[in-house]
Amino acid sequence: MKKKLKDYFQISFFITLIIISSNFVIAKKNDTLNKDFDEITKMLRCMSCQNLNVYESDTDFSKQIKKEVFDQLKLNKSKEEIVDFMVERYGEYIVLKPRFDGKNLILWLSPFVLIISALLIIIGKMRKNS
Amino acid sequence: MKKIYPKLPLIFTVIIFGFLLYFLTQDKNPSNPPSALLNKQMPKFESNDLIDENYQISGEKFYGKKIIINFFASWCSPCKVEHPLLIEIANNHSDVLMIGVNHKDKKDDAMNFLESGNPYDQIALDKDGKIAMEFGVYGLPETFIINEKGIIVFAYVGPITNKIYEKKIKRLLSN
Structure with a gap:
């Protein structure tokens, strides 16, 4: 039991x-x-x-x-x-x-490309002036 | 070649602005985006007919024919606005098959809605909204034109107007 x-x-x-x-x-x-x-x-x-x-x-x-x-x-x-x-x-x-894919690549990268381009333009101008 | 390097940043900037300007000047309404299914194969669907519920409607049966698919419901006010024009289009283009998709509606209400005139050759029942989802429908009425190869060549959200019919639909249906 x-x-x-x-x-x-x-x-x-x-x-x-x-x-x-x-x-x-x-x-x-x-x-x-x-x-x-x-x-x-x-x-x-x-x-x-x-x-x-x-x-x-x-x-x-x-x-x-x-x-x-x-x-x-x-x-x-x-x-x-x-x-x-x-x-x-x-x-x-x-x-x-x-x-973040192929179609939107321009949208994502364009601000960075624009900033880098602007910086390069400024640096180029400054070098030319000096 | 060396002379081009200093100009590269400027060239990139101009290209990007060119892209942005191109997309900005396009005739696009961000709150009414173009259908994702435009120029793609019509989604497959099967449903019963509103009038004869024993009759099975299948999207595949329409291949080889030019068709208009119009999503409508009796509770949708803009659908009532475009209804007389749809009747006129059906009369003007008797060679084109007009398929109605009755979206989340009651049978009696839909039948009452069609009392003023029925432009549709067949009416598919979409009780659970699955057909609308397959077509990416987000607001009623929505109209699609599908060519003989089963490709969606036109998609429009909102009531069809005379201007849209004359400007876009008439040419597609007459070709």
Whole structure:
């Protein structure tokens, strides 16, 4: 009788342990999912609003995008894959901050080129004068 | 050759300003960006017809035909504004297939909306907004013209006006 009770205790202990750890894993996964969801929706522009991201907006468009982002995160798609999916359909305009890629290279590099060019012109002039 | 080195910074500056000036003078409205799908293949879609729900509409069935795809809904006021012009376009270009995409609407409301006239040959139901997402639609109405090869040659956000029809659409549909 005592041995049976001990077995019951051990089994219920292990079951409780499994339930607690699986809950912990689910909670952790949901945390990551929510964090990624917030990050992505903050990166995307609400195209039917003025200067608002999808995260802050509650328009029909933003609700649709939020649903799609959530669905794709649940399918284990990465942040890059989801943003690429959106850019493919809505264009670069949907990304609030222009991405550093081939198409936007001029946009990213032009300020630096302009500053360096200006400095070189000034140095050249100063050398000429001296 | 050595003489050109001191002038390089100036040349770079002029080139960059040239680029910026070119993009600034383009007829672009930053709040109404051009469709990302322009000059690309029409996205695949399948849906039931609004009027005959047993009839399956598939985008692939339209290859080889020139089509107009118009996203609309009964709750969208600008859609009501462009509706008479769409009827006129459908009458003027009977060889062109006009497909309506009824976006997140109630069937009865959509049917009432079409009582004043139906310019569409077929109407696809987009209850969950998935077709709109595939086409990158972000505001109703939106209109696309797709050529015989299935390429999107025109995309417009907002109600079609007579000016737009005369200036852009008429030529594309008549070619």
